[in-house]
Amino acid sequence: MPNKPAILAEAARLRALFESAGAIPVETGILQPADLLLDLYGEDIRARAFTTSDPLHGEQMLRPDFTVPVVQMHMASGADPARYCYSGEVFRRQEDDPDRAREFIQVGFELFDGANPSAADAEVFALIAQGLADVPLRMATGDIGILIAAIHGLDTTERRRAALLRHLWRPNRFRALLDRFSGKARANPRRAKLLEQKNPFRGAGPEIGLRSRPEVEARLNALRDDAATPPLPAPQVRLLDDLLALSDSAPAARNRLEDLAVDMPAIYGAVETFAARLDALSARGIDIARLEFEGSYGRTTLEYYDGFVFGFYAEGRHDLPPVATGGRYDALARVLGQGRSIPAVGGVIRPDLALLIGGAR
Amino acid sequence: MTLKLGVPSKGRLMDKTFEWFAQFCITLSRTGSEREYSGVVRGIAGVELILLSAGEVPRELAAGRIHMGVTGSDLVREKLPLWHTQTKQLAEMGFGQADLVIAVPDHWVDVDTLEDLDAAAAAFRARHGFRMRIATKYHRLVRIYLRTHGVADYQLVDSQGATEGTVRNGTAEAVADITSTGETLRANHLRMLSDGPVHQSQATLFTSLTAPWDDEALGAKEEIKKRLQLRD
Numbered sequence: 001m002p003n004k005p006a007i008l009a010e011a012a013r014l015r016a017l018f019e020s021a022g023a024i025p026v027e028t029g030i031l032q033p034a035d036l037l038l039d040l041y042g043e044d045i046r047a048r049a050f051t052t053s054d055p056l057h058g059e060q061m062l063r064p065d066f067t068v069p070v071v072q073m074h075m076a077s078g079a080d081p082a083r084y085c086y087s088g089e090v091f092r093r094q095e096d097d098p099d100r101a102r103e104f105i106q107v108g109f110e111l112f113d114g115a116n117p118s119a120a121d122a123e124v125f126a127l128i129a130q131g132l133a134d135v136p137l138r139m140a141t142g143d144i145g146i147l148i149a150a151i152h153g154l155d156t157t158e159r160r161r162a163a164l165l166r167h168l169w170r171p172n173r174f175r176a177l178l179d180r181f182s183g184k185a186r187a188n189p190r191r192a193k194l195l196e197q198k199n200p201f202r203g204a205g206p207e208i209g210l211r212s213r214p215e216v217e218a219r220l221n222a223l224r225d226d227a228a229t230p231p232l233p234a235p236q237v238r239l240l241d242d243l244l245a246l247s248d249s250a251p252a253a254r255n256r257l258e259d260l261a262v263d264m265p266a267i268y269g270a271v272e273t274f275a276a277r278l279d280a281l282s283a284r285g286i287d288i289a290r291l292e293f294e295g296s297y298g299r300t301t302l303e304y305y306d307g308f309v310f311g312f313y314a315e316g317r318h319d320l321p322p323v324a325t326g327g328r329y330d331a332l333a334r335v336l337g338q339g340r341s342i343p344a345v346g347g348v349i350r351p352d353l354a355l356l357i358g359g360a361r
Numbered sequence: 362m363t364l365k366l367g368v369p370s371k372g373r374l375m376d377k378t379f380e381w382f383a384q385f386c387i388t389l390s391r392t393g394s395e396r397e398y399s400g401v402v403r404g405i406a407g408v409e410l411i412l413l414s415a416g417e418v419p420r421e422l423a424a425g426r427i428h429m430g431v432t433g434s435d436l437v438r439e440k441l442p443l444w445h446t447q448t449k450q451l452a453e454m455g456f457g458q459a460d461l462v463i464a465v466p467d468h469w470v471d472v473d474t475l476e477d478l479d480a481a482a483a484a485f486r487a488r489h490g491f492r493m494r495i496a497t498k499y500h501r502l503v504r505i506y507l508r509t510h511g512v513a514d515y516q517l518v519d520s521q522g523a524t525e526g527t528v529r530n531g532t533a534e535a536v537a538d539i540t541s542t543g544e545t546l547r548a549n550h551l552r553m554l555s556d557g558p559v560h561q562s563q564a565t566l567f568t569s570l571t572a573p574w575d576d577e578a579l580g581a582k583e584e585i586k587k588r589l590q591l592r593d
Contacts, residue, residue, distance in 0.1 A: 095442040173511025205467030205550035209528040219471040
């Protein structure tokens with residue numbers, strides 16, 4: 001690994017680049033309230049973030065990233081269009097790989113502006129690419145917005161669509177649901193038996209705990225509705241599978257997506273957004289033929305990206321995490337805005353990895 | 362150096378461990394008063410008995426302060442993320458069997474599998490405004506298990522004892538706990554999910570891969586393995 005002064009110098013260079021692009025530098029506390037992060041990310045964040053506590057404020061986490069506190073700060077101050085940048089240490093617990101860094105510096109750029117999302121996506125991506133211009137990296141992209149649109153377009157019940165959307169970030173559970181909704185996998189036979197019973201509560205224990213009998217009954221009704229729901233049409237499942245399996249250069253993916261949109265009219269708008277983004281990237285000097293597009297890209301990250309997603313990777317170094325990552329997170333800004341909302345996109349660079357790869361040439 | 366063998370310092374687990382080694386003509390016993398944690402090994406040369414809490418055995422094995430140790434496989438997996446690089450399982454001892462299971466109130470007739478639990482958690486969060494609480498002391502094992510099986514919208518709340526009572530007391534909606542017969546769960550109107558246990562545990566003899574293994578310690582280990590009729 002490069003030494004700390006070199007990493008700090010690289011971080012300062014990147015932050016200056018972001019400032020010259022109009023970003024206001026901001027700072028956030030290293031200690032962040034754990035309850036908010038847990039509510040946003042779920043229990044998995046405990047595996048990734050260091051948790052500590054004091055008797056007065058309760059559980060705190062050493063910031064695992066800057067995005068949440070920066071978005072919070074921005075939404076509290078009025079949600080007007082803005083650009084921010086930051087540079088500082090983030091902390092990650094490592095349970096599996098003792099060689100991965102537990103603390104490292106991130107330099108980031110966040111853009112809040114809803115006027116032209118495709119142009120905003122391209123601005124962030126091009127700025128990150130500019131910061132890494134001297135480092136040979138593979139550029140991977142995806143678009144969670146297209147997947148969300150495709151699920152919205154499925155010919156089934158609102159409940160089934162909601163279940164698929166909720167598990168978009170858990171590919172195994174998503175696949176299991178899709179198999180069941182399409183009739184490929186059978187439902188639990190014990191469930192069918194349960195639903196046939198006149199009084200499913202016969203012989204069951206007393207009502208204890210916060211989840212009440214009406215809540216159990218509501219779900220039984222939902223299960224009855226679901227049992228009577230016809231399977232997803234096979235052609236729609238095939239199209240969704242094609243979309244998830246898509247992996248090509250960005251221009252080729254554009255052709256393929258435009259083809260798919262003919263049979264999946266629900267993704268038409270999202271594909272137009274994707275195409276406008278590619279044009280905006282070209283206009284900013286990005287060679288889009290070098291961009292890879294993967295239909296499933298971004299599905300295994302923590303769930304907050306809901307549009308454009310990207311990562312910069314060191315070729316042949318599967319042992320290393322990405323040098324830079326980013327994406328659009330409109331829904332997160334909406335959740336943290338408590339009523340206010342503004343579309344947002346951002347990206348972060350790890351200066352230590354940029355130096356490691358750049359210096360290794 | 363002598364081979365340091367870590368063994369639970371009290372209760373049934375200690376008695377059973379002593380009995381188990383006795384079948385192989387290795388006699389472990391406590392010395393001094395009832396309260397003094399020192400012991401002695403007879404019937405084999407070069408082995409020193411270290412009495413300690415079963416919960417501390419994983420840490421001591423990982424740190425290499427004991428060469429061998431007896432504890433539940435659940436504790437090793439919960440406490441040592443890299444257990445397979447720090448320890449090696451030598452023998453399952455056939456006692457102390459207990460399953461780590463997820464259990465829900467019996468009146469949740471709609472919840473039979475993890476898929477049901479996940480759907481119930483989603484509805485619960487939408488209705489109550491917080492994630493469904495699962496009480497446990499096995500945070501890591503349960504979290505990895507639920508992540509692997511794609512369960513979302515839950516949170517783990519720490520419970521170091523009387524976990525089965527948390528649902529009735531209103532501090533959790535479900536539990537993840539160790540059970541051998543399921544009786545305590547039933548008595549508290551809880552029912553385990555049908556997917557099977559998170560982990561099946563039993564008392565297990567481990568060796569440390571990080572301990573300083575000199576010729577004397579290695580010799581003692583070979584002798585123990587010979588007695589136990591174990592091959593590598």
